[in-house]
Amino acid sequence: MWWLIAAVGLGIPLVVTAMPEFGMFAVGAVASAVTAALGGGTVIQFLVFAVVSVALVAVVRPLANRHRTQSPGLASGVDALKGKTATVLERVDEGGGRIKLGGEVWSARAFDGEQVYEPGQKVDVVEIEGATAVVI
Structure with missing residues (x-):
């Protein structure tokens, strides 16, 4: 007891x-x-x-x-967009451009300042800075 x-x-x-x-x-x-x-x-x-x-x-x-x-296995928000593939809509360079990412149009800039991506090209999202996707 x-x-x-x-x-x-x-x-x-x-x-x-x-x-x-x-x-x-x-x-x-x-x-x-x-x-x-x-x-x-x-x-x-x-x-x-x-x-x-x-x-x-x-x-x-x-x-x-x-x-x-342990960190959560499921990313959400902008963290879920990192590593995704997007399609260039307007020329993307170090100064900016537009991509289609996850069904939405995003501002984008090239990770490498010397790289230029033309419309129709596929790019990968490296990170999100504010409302701009940084792509390679």
Whole structure:
């Protein structure tokens, strides 16, 4: 019974502080409660609590940190336009021009100042600067 009270007690800071480690310790307390219900002695209960809690922290925490630091796999907005192919509508050079990108007409300029793209040519979008696509 004391282990279940401890599990609830550890669950409260988990909810209040959003620190997942408290949840892992609460799971260790539940595992110890199950051990006690099966007739395990006090030493075994504390060992189960320690082993389960440490194992969860050692395994789950690195996975959660890796997941938290990963960038999203789905690009949206102007980030989704980078790498897309467009069609030149008006001559594009370092001074500007127009392209058709994703069904819309965009202002564009050449990434390389010496490069010139003529109407009908296919270009790739390198980046978006404001409302202008930089192409190669």
